Amino acid sequence: MKGVILCGGLGTRLRPITYSMPKQLIPIANRPIIFHIIDSLVKANITEIGIVINGKEDIFKNVLKEYENKDISYEFIYQNEPLGLADAVLASERFVKDDDFIVILGDNFYEVNLTSLIKDFYHTSSSCSILLYEVEEPHKYGVAEVKEDQVLNLEEKPKNPKTNLAITGIYIFDSNIFKGCKEIGPSWRGEFEITDSINWLLYNGYKVTYKILKSLWIDLGTPGDILYANNYKLSKIKSNINGLIDEKSKTWGNIFVGENSKIYNSIVRGPAIIGNNTIIENSYIGPYTSIMNSVKIIDSQIESSIILDKCLISKVSHVVDSSIVGSNSTITSNNSQKKANSFVLGMDSNLILY
Structure with missing residues (x-):
């Protein structure tokens, strides 16, 4: 299994910090956010990692020098424009080839046993597994409707959400997801949504499963989120x-x-x-x-x-x-x-x- 970290986007809610550095490189307890993600992948024995970017390559290269002499390989994948998560995932097709792969948004901060998620993915023989988290304001997130152990439908930032199960931004896919990314059009937001690609899998008979996360997960969208994550990490030093x-x-x-x-x-x-x-x-x-x-x-x-x-x-x-x-x-x-x-x-x- 390979790993793909999505590091596109403009990080507008974190300006002015993100005028000069990608938000994925903001430090949490003196380590860039992306380092915490890479470390979690390595802990799950995932050592081939693709990093999807759409700018500031030199800054990423300079920061990631720390991993040059370690037992992993990484390469940059270029998304020409930030056209949505499905477009970013599709950009990784040449890197992934026919392998299974785990996708993590580069502004996620979490405590997740990725090894356990991967074992469940193979045990259920699904084409896609998504990690969900119960939230108080589901209309701000992509939301999943589920029954028993399977996903029924996904909706991006619904006005009237049917559940409080937010999509965290941690996914496991087989290569069938690329079919869905190619078949969909832009959403009402003008983006190619990964939720639409996963719905394509559902509507075409592919199995999509889920896990509900009970431990820590933070979508690092604001300075307050960054400081909260920093406090959490420091509490454990x-x-x-x-x-x-x-x-x-x-x-x-x-x-x-x-x-x-x-x-x-x-x-x-x-x-x-x-x-x-x-x-x-x-x-x-x-x-x-x-x-x-x-x-x-x-x-x-x-x-x-x-x-x-x-x-x-x-x-x-x-x-x-x-x-x-x-x-x-x-x-x-x-x-x-x-x-x-x-x-x-x-x-x-x-x-x-x-």
Whole structure:
């Protein structure tokens, strides 16, 4: 079985971060979202992976260097335009050939035993298996109507959903899905929907099964979703200090500190993760904070935030809270009296707080 990760789309709800980087590369606990997906595939012994993109190839290549010397192979698959999930799946046909394959949307964050899903797929002898999740607002998702162990029908973002079973964006297919992708037309949204392709399988006598996920699943569409996933991942880290924490500093909870990082006269409350070559001085780092590499934080307070590479945060005496700060950004303060600040900054931002 092969793996296909869909990394197209514009990520408009995550702007301005996604003006400069694909949303699949935003870090969760200092690892890009796509790394968490690749790791789950490798854990299920899937080592041939196709990554569907429609831009920013150089950025993907640079980030994915981490996997070059590992026991997996990956290749980029090009979708000329973001015309919908069915179009993205169809773009992978040459890579997949006649093999079975698992498709995962690149903005999914989950705790799923993929090995168990694959075993169920083969046990049921189906052409397609989809993973479902019970949600409170099903009209925002693709929704499945099911009976016993089989899917009856799928509908994309229905006004009056028949169930609360949302399609998570994790699918297992055999090569028959390509027939469905070729037969459908664009939906009312102007996209080639994967739900329509799966319905084609249903209407043409192919078996479609499902599993309902009871553990964690998040569709990472907004900054709040990113921060929630980050908090969840940090809640599971273990302490590992590879850098320097001086005797004037105090720490509580589980804290990861990367190589060549230095913490002087500061308070760090875990869970928190600090990358490599980072300096924290005269500052407070609160729980659920992820700080990437080559960052400088001086005379400042931060908690429950994600700070990307090469940022400088200086003299921010009030708390930077629930924020995402793009790489190479600078935040300084000029006697602000606010108790807390929350924001999302894109790459190379320069913010002065008054």
